[in-house]
Amino acid sequence: MFDRVREDVRTMRERDPAARSTLEVLLCYPGLHAVWGHLLAHALWPRTPLLARLLSQFVRLLTGVEIHPGADVGRRVTIDHGAGVVVGETAEIGDDVHLYHGVTLGGDSPEPVKRHPTVRDGVTIGANATLLGDIEIGENARVGAGAVVTKDVPADVTVAGIPAKQVGEESSVEAEPSPSVE
Template identity: 45%
Template sequence: MPSHSVSTLWNELRAQALHALDAEPTLAALFQRAILDHPDFGCALAQRIGHALAESTEQSRTLTDRFAGIHQQAAALAEVACSDLQAIVSRDPAFDTALEVFLFSKGYLALQAYRVGHHLHERGERLLAMFIQARSNERLGIDINPASRIGSGIMLDHGTGIVIGETAVVGDDVSILQGVTLGGTGKEGGDRHPKVRSGVMIGAGAKILGNIEIGEGAKVGAGSIVLHPVAPHTTVVGNPARQVGTPRHARPALDMDQSFDGDR
């Protein structure tokens, strides 16, 4: 999928919503509330996050207004959200359109909630940032610490059970499947979580623990337990994880090839 500007993607979403309004009138209220009632992408995304995390109708309105204000102040949030959405459309065959991702991908929704929380955390507004983390965990089953640092073009496939710790770093163009943990190894403080470089794919249920680096273009097989650094462009699998070859593609996250792959 080619790179889109935020305005281009927003126009595409509106066009798809208008078409969906005719095709599936049963969901007309959803299309209106989520897309058609809003002036821009940032406001629509703020409503999706606020509605998903709120504990009441009143709080939904309050959160939506707060998040919309944040999006107005920080245009980069919409830009990276656009990149994430395009990543899912291009990598996940379960979604055919940007509208489907925007409405129904909880991995996408949790990631955008994290991004608002991270922005708040960076400004020292810890309580609301932690509220976003806690409610995302409770409502969406995805736990991302707002202090972690996550790049653009990210896909959280399915999303359920993903945990990303406080000092974790995730580079650009990374794909993470359900049940993945980027965690610490104990009660130590400081920099204690993994550093996942760009283009990495992490298979379902993998646990990557400690302040270790997963090199650019590496692939971590499903169910693996990774306790040591992984070299760039290397495939590891197992418990404990061991090298079994090199990925067929320079950036496995983009191709989503989850088969075991021998040497090139």
Template identity: 65%
Template sequence: MGFMFLRDAIHAYQERDPAARSWLTVLLCYPGLHALIWHRMAHALWELRLFLLARMLAHLGRFLTGIEIHPAARIGRRLVIDHGLGVVIGETAEIGDDVHLYHQVTLGGTSLARGKRHPTIGNNVIIGAGAKVLGNITIGDNARIGANAVVLAPVPAGTTVVGIPARPVDRRHLPNLRPCFDPYGTPAEGVLDPLLHDIEQLRTELTEIEARLARIDPDGRATTRPGHGVTIGT
């Protein structure tokens, strides 16, 4: 079982990282893989109710890799923690299969109450660098979380969210809608932060206001056009 885990994990790194030139490179030089090995040992101790030993092993893994995974967290197969430094995975977090996390991702809790308080991540999810997924929420299969997004609400399957707070972006205009690997959680083609849309809308409104001001006649009254309602005047 341990050999199968290691083989699948190394293959996942080679498949998703062009810099992974050989299985030996991944085995020796990838802290994300090392963190998973430490977690498997710590989780086994946690399941045996050897809580202090489990925490000590997890603490050692954190010291060696810069990646903090609570020994109680449940992690599926072929998780890739890319770069890895600063990743935090909380106690009641659950991660499905074929998930990809970048550096400084936090799967955190928003409650001090005991019980389920961390996110549940579905299969084939990508979470971009610096993203924070907080609370007892579910991220559906094939979802994409953009870099530095702050996710406080559930994300439906197949949805891409970006921004603070995270909001969905429209992917319907993209030529390829099937699940694929999107580096850092956001497709590079044609999908921008929805805040950019808001900025463009504000620019349009500002242009309209400037045009109305330009139509003000010399005695200080604004000219009007039918159907435009209230206009600017003195």
């Protein structure tokens, strides 16, 4: 557990230029506190779901971040500012994901099935973005602030808008050279 905390603090210090010290990150970053609280609630979830839910609600009260104890959260997941983030029960978040405030990983079905997004490794999701349903956000994709995403997003692309659409070029594809004019 302590290795995980050290890893998360180091990652946040790398991602946030406002982080001045390890102690500041340990004490003053509610997004990290929410992830750590989720680790405990997630461990309790299979054996004592009510206790897990109570713990997750207490963490939400303290941090403003609601992560359902059934959600799977990877390593080095950081939540910048934190307020208003909601992660649903069947959501899956990979490693090295960065979420900004107001992000929702929400469901689109009342049925007890996989109904929340899967966010692959290295994804960044901008402030107040809403991702709904059993969709997949590919590795290293970026979701713009305020976007509403209801369809899969391929790896290495940026989407923005309502509804979200790809913007710019894929980062893994080199641009074609411009034809020369003679």
